[in-house]
Amino acid sequence: MKIFSRITLFFIFGLLIFFCVIEDVVAGVALQALQNDCARVEQLSLEKDDIRDMELALAVDTLEYNWTVNESNLCYLVNHKNIQEVGVEISKLKVYQSENDVKEFRASLEAVKFYAHSYRHFMGANLHNVI
Helix, strand or coil: CHHHHHHHHHHHHHHHHHHHHHHHHHHHHHHHHHHHHHHHHHHHHHHCCCCCCHHHHHHHHHHHHHHHHHHHHHCCCCCHHHHHHHHHHHHHHHHHHHHCCHHHHHHHHHHHHHHHHHHHHHCCCCHHHHC
């Protein structure tokens, strides 16, 4: 009986490690994609005086689409209220782009980049999150 409980304990411990690694991989891929999309939008917005450009609009749409797909995966791992700010800021990006408000567009883009960077600290498996 004692050997069965040890096997069960090791199985549960292995399962927890497996789920922690999966969570870290899913969150890392999603947040890296968000950062890459933000870098693309930022690069295009710095090159343009008028942010109502079609290429920039497509980059913002790609950013929104990729985040929507990744957000649905992340909702299984973290509370949706913790990650909804990114979607709100991306919506603001689209509004500011249609109004050609460059200052607010860049401020919202910086907010999205900040969220992507800060989410890396509380998503995934690390010792700080366990304690």
